Amino acid sequence: MNLEWLEVFREVAVRGSLTAAAETLGYTQPTLSRQLTALEKEMGARLFDRLPRGVRLTDAGQSLLAHAEAVLDRVELARQSLDALRTLDAGRLRIGAFESADATLVPQALADFRTTHPQVELSLVEANTSALVDRLRAGEVDLAVLSAYPQQGLDTSRLELHYLMKDALLVALPDGHRLAHRRTLRLAELAEESWVEGFPDSAATLHETASRAGFRPRIDFAVREWTAKLGFVAAGLGIALVPRLAATATRPGITLVPLRATDTPVRTVYAATSRGVTDTPAVTAFRSCLDQVAKTLRP
Amino acid sequence: MNLEWLEVFREVAVRGSLTAAAETLGYTQPTLSRQLTALEKEMGARLFDRLPRGVRLTDAGQSLLAHAEAVLDRVELARQSLDALRTLDAGRLRIGAFESADATLVPQALADFRTTHPQVELSLVEANTSALVDRLRAGEVDLAVLSAYPQQGLDTSRLELHYLMKDALLVALPDGHRLAHRRTLRLAELAEESWVEGFPDSAATLHETASRAGFRPRIDFAVREWTAKLGFVAAGLGIALVPRLAATATRPGITLVPLRATDTPVRTVYAATSRGVTDTPAVTAFRSCLDQVAKTLRP
DNA sequence: CTCTGCCATACGGATTACGCATAGGAGCTC
DNA sequence: GAGCTCCTATGCGTAATCCGTATGGCAGAG
Numbered sequence: 001m002n003l004e005w006l007e008v009f010r011e012v013a014v015r016g017s018l019t020a021a022a023e024t025l026g027y028t029q030p031t032l033s034r035q036l037t038a039l040e041k042e043m044g045a046r047l048f049d050r051l052p053r054g055v056r057l058t059d060a061g062q063s064l065l066a067h068a069e070a071v072l073d074r075v076e077l078a079r080q081s082l083d084a085l086r087t088l089d090a091g092r093l094r095i096g097a098f099e100s101a102d103a104t105l106v107p108q109a110l111a112d113f114r115t116t117h118p119q120v121e122l123s124l125v126e127a128n129t130s131a132l133v134d135r136l137r138a139g140e141v142d143l144a145v146l147s148a149y150p151q152q153g154l155d156t157s158r159l160e161l162h163y164l165m166k167d168a169l170l171v172a173l174p175d176g177h178r179l180a181h182r183r184t185l186r187l188a189e190l191a192e193e194s195w196v197e198g199f200p201d202s203a204a205t206l207h208e209t210a211s212r213a214g215f216r217p218r219i220d221f222a223v224r225e226w227t228a229k230l231g232f233v234a235a236g237l238g239i240a241l242v243p244r245l246a247a248t249a250t251r252p253g254i255t256l257v258p259l260r261a262t263d264t265p266v267r268t269v270y271a272a273t274s275r276g277v278t279d280t281p282a283v284t285a286f287r288s289c290l291d292q293v294a295k296t297l298r299p
Numbered sequence: 300m301n302l303e304w305l306e307v308f309r310e311v312a313v314r315g316s317l318t319a320a321a322e323t324l325g326y327t328q329p330t331l332s333r334q335l336t337a338l339e340k341e342m343g344a345r346l347f348d349r350l351p352r353g354v355r356l357t358d359a360g361q362s363l364l365a366h367a368e369a370v371l372d373r374v375e376l377a378r379q380s381l382d383a384l385r386t387l388d389a390g391r392l393r394i395g396a397f398e399s400a401d402a403t404l405v406p407q408a409l410a411d412f413r414t415t416h417p418q419v420e421l422s423l424v425e426a427n428t429s430a431l432v433d434r435l436r437a438g439e440v441d442l443a444v445l446s447a448y449p450q451q452g453l454d455t456s457r458l459e460l461h462y463l464m465k466d467a468l469l470v471a472l473p474d475g476h477r478l479a480h481r482r483t484l485r486l487a488e489l490a491e492e493s494w495v496e497g498f499p500d501s502a503a504t505l506h507e508t509a510s511r512a513g514f515r516p517r518i519d520f521a522v523r524e525w526t527a528k529l530g531f532v533a534a535g536l537g538i539a540l541v542p543r544l545a546a547t548a549t550r551p552g553i554t555l556v557p558l559r560a561t562d563t564p565v566r567t568v569y570a571a572t573s574r575g576v577t578d579t580p581a582v583t584a585f586r587s588c589l590d591q592v593a594k595t596l597r598p
Numbered sequence: 599c600t601c602t603g604c605c606a607t608a609c610g611g612a613t614t615a616c617g618c619a620t621a622g623g624a625g626c627t628c
Numbered sequence: 629g630a631g632c633t634c635c636t637a638t639g640c641g642t643a644a645t646c647c648g649t650a651t652g653g654c655a656g657a658g
Contacts, residue, residue: 001302004300017605029606030607031646031647033605034606035646043377044385049575050606056438058577063380063381068377074370074373075366078370082362157624278345318636326617327616328636329616329619330615330616332638336637350635354635
């Protein structure tokens, strides 16, 4: 059955005349006559009595009219729902991000997004890149902000990666440290330092980075949070590696010095979506917000 | 938009695959592909993500699914409603009838009808034939049981008349009346009698009938109800004309004698419907009940 | 009795919709 | 990694559908 038939049926019922309904609907009268006949055949009941001065609903037609209006109303509601999704007056946006991205990049982008589209339901999960990829594939998040090192074999087979920015590593030194005045540092110069490291995730980065420079870092303190990590550094208990992404708001007592570009594998930050999954309007808009914020965070 | 599209959409959403849905729906896969494309175009949103192993609802599709199921359910409900009307598991039957018909003919027919179709809502209005015709034309009753005399100019222009029976006039005499033993009577023999008459309607019948026989009836008593009328006759206060239709259950003390056929204009009882208005299944069934009962009431 | 208003139907042309065959893409297996 | 498999998209030819125009028929109104 065609919904047009129901619209025709409703209009004819209201107007009480095929000719009049044809006028307002932009069809010709014979067309409406045929469509009504088709509807009556489909429903197996005569819906109108044809009177010499127009038509009048039969009992069956009266019964159908209520249903037809309910159906047409619901279809209209469906259209409005989809329009709302399209115009971001409704919908949801499920974001995944790695830890450092949640320092400034993601919250700033989310804030911008919510300002423009307050009706979209937002959610965020923090996880490492590998877990984020799994969640993307499982369809549990719509977009993930993740990072990857150039040579790292990130499985992009079912991902769509959109470049956001580079995220260089900085060395966090206590103010007054012997190297705090330097504009850049080489890793080798830090071989004898005591390190403060986060765990469980970021320890791997330090070890890999250090082994590349030919030394094993001496780790005296391992803490869970960035705040604590930098607190230890500020207290002069050691130094630490800090990604630029997480270093936008450092505490007093800390000096940040970039590593030489050749010394450190600079990781790249991407906005990733699941390949083959069409971006929702929310995802598209949020990627734009991310781009905007990332631009301001680039060195 | 075609409702078939929504059915296809729902089935594909449930099965997660066009190929599988095509199997169960009896279409080929390319057909479903095109129908979905058409639906997506109509709704202005992509409804499924095409994955290598089938399809998965997008947010828009998820939103539409709820609406689509509501729409399809309501359409199914509409079909069931119409089926119920057709099978007389629902609906209404509005009957109009003249007074005498309500003595036995109509109530018996209604009782038979209700036994077979207890779900149909019944209603009845009593009125004279002229008012019944008006109500039929106005669509206020579905069927009217009315009576007409042969030469009476009943306006049948917008009516459909179905013959039910003849309704001869009887003379009600008190038991022991000088004429009570007769098999038939001539009107002229009753010229000197005292008459008990009903009002307002049936008085006309008496006067017309009597004038045809050349006398003016002497009316001493006029009462409103049949019961009272026959009560006066039984008490020997007069005689009365009683249509056979109303005489099926007379009281003790009364003798009924038919008038000679040539003496009295025998009126005809019809089941009338409005011409051009298709009979509801209830009307058709009730007419059958009326025919049945009328057959038992014929002399 | 003609005239008018309204619905139903026949007909031709154009659009649509189906099935068949096939291309194309991605995962899985050996 | 080559081939296999499973899925969806698309080109093509045919068949059915649908629309508008023209016309017929019925019933009421003047």
